[in-house]
Amino acid sequence: MTQKSRKNSKFSTEQSIAYLIRDLTRQFSRTLQKDIAPYGILLGQYHFLRVLWEQDGITQRELAMAVGMKESTTFTALAGMESLELVQRQRDVGDRRKMIVTLTPKGKKLESVLIPLAKAVNNKALQNFSDTETEQLRNLLGKLSHSLHTDDQ
Amino acid sequence: MTQKSRKNSKFSTEQSIAYLIRDLTRQFSRTLQKDIAPYGILLGQYHFLRVLWEQDGITQRELAMAVGMKESTTFTALAGMESLELVQRQRDVGDRRKMIVTLTPKGKKLESVLIPLAKAVNNKALQNFSDTETEQLRNLLGKLSHSLHTDDQ
DNA sequence: TGTTGACGATTAGATACCTAAGTAGTAGCG
C-alpha cells in the first residue's frame, strides 16, 4: 500500500463505506438476478412484485414510493410487467389521474416461488451473522440512510 | 403493518438487508453525482479517476479489477474520459494487447477538487457515527461481501 | 364557471452498468 493511500483510513479506495456498499449492491443484484431469471422475471420487476404481494391494488405512485423508485422507473417496469401479464393496470374510477395496479393470478403465483429465492440470497449473505450482528447492521445502515437524507451541512 | 409483512422480520419489504443496501447505493450515487457534475465529471468516470490518482499508468484490465467493474464498462468509461482529455491511452510497447492508461494534467488536477467532495459525502453519511461504529459497519459489510462471494451452499 | 395550479402518469433522452460475442496479439507446444 502506498503512503498516499494510507493517509486517510476513512477514505482509501478499498475501504470507503460508499464503495463497499456500491459493490455489495452489485453482488446482491447479480446473484438474485441469476436466480430469478429462469422464471422469466427481471430483477427490476421483482422489486415491484415484492411490494404488490403485500399491498395489491395500489396506485402507480404509491407503488413507486413503497419501492423507493422514481415514477418514470416504475412506469417502465410496470409496462413490461403488464405485457408479461404479471399485473393489470386500470384507471381509478373516482380519480381518473390514478392508475390502479393489481396482480394477475400469474403474478400472484410467483410469490411462493420467488420469495424463497430472495430469502436464500439474504440468508447466504447473513450466514455467519448472529442475530445481534444482523440487528446491528440493520441499525447502522438505517442511521447511514437517515444521515444522508438530512438537508443540513 | 399487515400480519403478512410481520411474519418474517429478516425479510420484510422495508427491512431486508439487500433492500437497505440497494437504497443506500442510490442515495450515495445521487448525492455525489450532483456534487461533481459542476466539474464536468460523471459519477461513472469518478470511480476510475479515484483509482488512477493512486495508481497511474496501469492497464485497462488492472484498472477494471481495481475498480471492481467489468472490462466492457471500463472501456466505455475510459473512452469518454479520453475524449474529455482526462486520460490518455497507449498500447504497451512490450505487449501490444495491453492498453496503458495515464492521467493527463487535467485529470490529475481534479484530485484535489473532487476528493474533498467525496469525503464530504462520506462524512455526512457518517456524521453521527463513532469511530467504533464506523469500524463495526465496515467489518459487517466486509463479512457480508465475503459470504456472498463464497461458492458453497 | 373559467382559470390556474397541483397531481399523477407518460415520454424522451441520458447514464451506469451488465453479458455475450467478436478481434487482435501472444505464447506454448509438437
Place this chain on the structure above:
DNA sequence: CGCTACTACTTAGGTATCTAATCGTCAACA
C-alpha cells in the same frame, strides 16, 4: 515453424435507473 489456446481489448445489445419535459385530470377560488 504453425496450430491452438489464452489474454486484452472492443463491440453489440440489453437492463435498471435517473432527470426533465409534457399531457390529461382534478380542485380550488375569484
